[in-house]
Amino acid sequence: MRVLSTTKFTMLRLVRNYIGLLLLLIVPIVMLTIFSLILSGMTNEEGNPYFNETALTMVLTFQLFGGSSVMHYLNYDLFTLNRERMFVAPFNRTMYALSIMIFGSIFSVLLGIVLMIYSQYVLGMVWNNWAWTIYLITLMSVLSSIVCVIFTCVVKKFKLAGRLSEIYGVGFVMLAGLFFPMPQNAVFDFLGSYGNPLTLSIGAVRAGGNGNWAEAWLQANIVLAAIVTLFLVMIVVGRKRLK
């Protein structure tokens, strides 16, 4: 497995990508801290701290952007600067692409877990169900990676692909109604609930916390289904592009 020998370096690249770390780790940490300061002592109707909800949203929201580094590496290694070198190298490029994707996702999940740890042990909030939350984080991060890979493969201009991935992230946050309420009609309702991975995963964690496991699994599985579908799409477009 020649691809395996590259994984160490993929990981190193991710860890040393300081700008990425700044945006996906430091910024959320600062924001969590600020939110915890702002919302300290406030509770919602059920008596849970308001901050819990926010922290959950934040952790999952940042997963939406987790695919960007995967995208950059893929573009750099397989489509632009390193393209020729990789092309003549005697190893399986599809597997390499996949390994970048997997490690990018794992890294993103790790960042998410760091955020959870930070909010629990420093900011003093309590995560009800770690395993279930991490599962959802993983789903979100994989989804984001897949979406980004699809963008990279489908759109010729990388800059445009980058913009699209930002729109994917910001768009779903907006559609979830986190900035301001969305207009009330069927399309926006759907995109603000079952058509939105962010709301779905938030809903799944929330339902899991309330003990409503049927609902929780339903919502999580919708995300999973989206992942499976998009994964197939990704393989089709990816093969086309890698040839």
Added chain:
Amino acid sequence: MTIFYFTLKRSFGSLTNLIFLTLAPIACIFFPAGEAWPALPYGYQYFGIIILFVAIRLTQIIIEDRARGVIKRLSVAPIRYFHYLSQNLFAYFVILILQCAIVIVGGLLRGQELYQPFALFTLYLSFSFTALAIALAWISIFRNKDIAFLVYMSLIFLMVLMGGIMMPLEMFPDLMKRIAVILPTFWFAEGLNWVVYGRQTSNFMLINGVLWLYTLVFLVLGSTRKMQ
């Protein structure tokens, strides 16, 4: 006026910029109104954020000039750095004025409740210049425009959040409320509040004055000539 003219031309040069510069304010017009908060429609509450983004986007030209060596070239030309800077800033300001005008006029045409449109326009203008000055100071620290932009994005988010544009300040604990005052975004939010509830013109003048003070400070900080 060569530099002014060409800065305008370059700002509208690329398609993405064109879309960004025209669509962003137009989109703002169509944002819905909030229920309890904010009193202004969301688009008008959040237009400050857009101004901040537009400002850093526009000032990219300066950082590009620096990276490409145009500044070096100009420093050998019979022209002072002050001219270069002022004409650039003037061009950006013209663009921002246009955007503000689009937002206000569009809102009036669409029948959005803007309370005191003229005051709102003034506030936007003042804040535009503050945003430009901040962006100018910001890019003077960086060499790479992408990094400058990305880091600034997170900074904007924090400023906006802590300054009370995204969440009402009343929710904040005392300490946060006091820290908020340091940020220019707080004064912008104050201004928005005044547009809705304010009566005393002197207060509004004061708010604008503070924004102009910020502008001066950041202009001074950002006006250093850097070659690389």
Added chain:
Amino acid sequence: MKSYMEPARFVNGWRLLNLGFLTYYWISGEFAAYDFILLLFLILLTSLRWRFNLPAWSVALDAFVCFLYFPYHAVSYYGLALPIFELAQRGKWLFALLFFIGLFVAPFPSAWLFCYFVLALFVGFFSYAYSLNQQQYKEEADEQRKARYELERVKIDLLAAQQSVAQQAELMERYRMARQLHDHLGHDLTGAALALQAHEYVEEPDEAHKLLQEVKRRLKRSTLNLRETVHNATPIAPIGVENLEYVALYFQQVSISFRKSGDLLRVAAYHWGLLEACLKEALTNIARHSDATKAEVKVEAAGSIIRLLVQDNGTVRQSQQPGSGLRSLKMRARSLGGSLSVSGDNGFLLVCVLPLREEE
């Protein structure tokens, strides 16, 4: 001196700290939002000072703004520390004392305020003295450099003069030897040759024998003369390239490969003197600073130049500033119309090139 030790940074750092403190004080106190404008003014003035060199009287603006805010909140009293610092930092600390009046006006216990003022005064005065000293040192260093360059120029002239003297001496010595050879050997040898020629024509054996005796005597004398002349002229110490080889051979610390090529006899003695000094300096340098195990020494005479190259296989990056030894060697090389260059980028490398005189 490292750049973070520059007094300007120190001053700006203090200004920043000061503003930071005022902001902190403002946040922690119970002051109205609009009072923050005072701080903004102070920040503006300070940033102007950072960017431009404002005149000392501009502190009146700070003081005035603070004064306006006296009735409203305590930060304005602490704000006076800024003008105090600025004045002290410009050496006008007596004027700075004026602002201590604020202590008596303050409507609150002013012990901490006093402390703060004194601190500002002290730091300001300290940076004043610091920058003054630094200025002075810089001037002094510049003067010294200038003086050194002038000295070096004089040295070049002297060395050139010395070189011409050496050249003269060599010529004179050559002339002396020529004359000696001519005077003594020449006469005897000519005499002997003539006697031999005569010998061919002489019939009488006695006469012939006498002539041969004469030839023998003359040749003997000229041999003696020759031996003496040569003996006087031959130096006992190793000279020229041998000397260089000798130096390289007896160098203990690293193993040295010595190579020479070209017509080394054309190299004048004063060249050898410089080359030997260069080699010694280079080897000392290698021994002292390098982790090298091997060194290569090449002496090449080719066409119109002689070139000495010393290169070691060390890996330690050496500092760029040449020591005084190397500097004076550089001067000497330059005075001979050649050049000496040293680099520490990739092991130690010394190259000395000297022009050879055309054959007269």
Added chain:
Amino acid sequence: MTIASMQGVLKRYGSYVALDYIDLDIYEGEIVGLLGPNGAGKTTLIQTLTGMLPADKGKISLFGQSQNPFSNANKEKLGLVTQEVAIFEELTAKECLHFFAGVYGLRGEEKKRRVAEALEFVGLTDQADKIPHKFSGGMKRRLNIACALTHRPKFLIMDEPTVGIDPQSRNHILESVKKLRDQGTTLLYTTHYMEEVQEVASRVIIIDQGQVIKEGTVQQLIQTIQHEEKVKFDVSDPDIIPLDKLEKITGVRQVIASGSQITVISAAGTGNLDRILSVVKEYSSVLGIQADKPNLEDVFLTLTGKQLRDKGE
């Protein structure tokens, strides 16, 4: 007349001395090649000479003025071709030129004429209305040069104008440099490429560690190190040439035969080559001759033991 001169100029970055009491004169009408390895102080020298950086000590004069050498009047006579390709990628070639012409105070018809002239000069007239984004490296470099020509500078500084371009464009640029010289422009030319300097420069200044270590015409510099000539002959019958006879010719140091090629190393001097050639011709016909003469690169290497260019550059 001196166009530009530096006297005892000292420039420090903190403790690091970048220019160490530099003395330098550039006279009207000459092309001065400025050489030096990376970090020798070339860029600092140009930046202080053009007033981008203030000098710590010393006197700089431009166009005979040392009181205020960087006045606008003087700057109008000065041109700089930057090391970076300092053009706008969003604007067309023509617009780029209009921008810089405007900065230099040209207006109206005259501006149009000068821009057209500059485009013509660098051979980009056909591409005038295209965006330089899609230009080749060489075309960008040429446009970069044109940007400094619209105001017809009397003194033009070219800082590595030919980095990373194709030979064709390079030749074009070198031709332009010669044309400029013929028009009476004084040039200061820095580059890593020796061949260029050898081709165009009338005088060469070599700097290292912030000091001028050698200056003179290309010929003078080469003569300081020229000591032997290496001549390679391609001959039809290498076997019958008596090598020992060649070796006996005065001045010949070494004769090497390999295949059909005979290499003769001899002392530099007139007539050597002639004598060798006549001997070779006696026995065989000569198919080709190749003589390696030392170049500036060798001068530099001999003086400092350093390569002028890092390997691979």
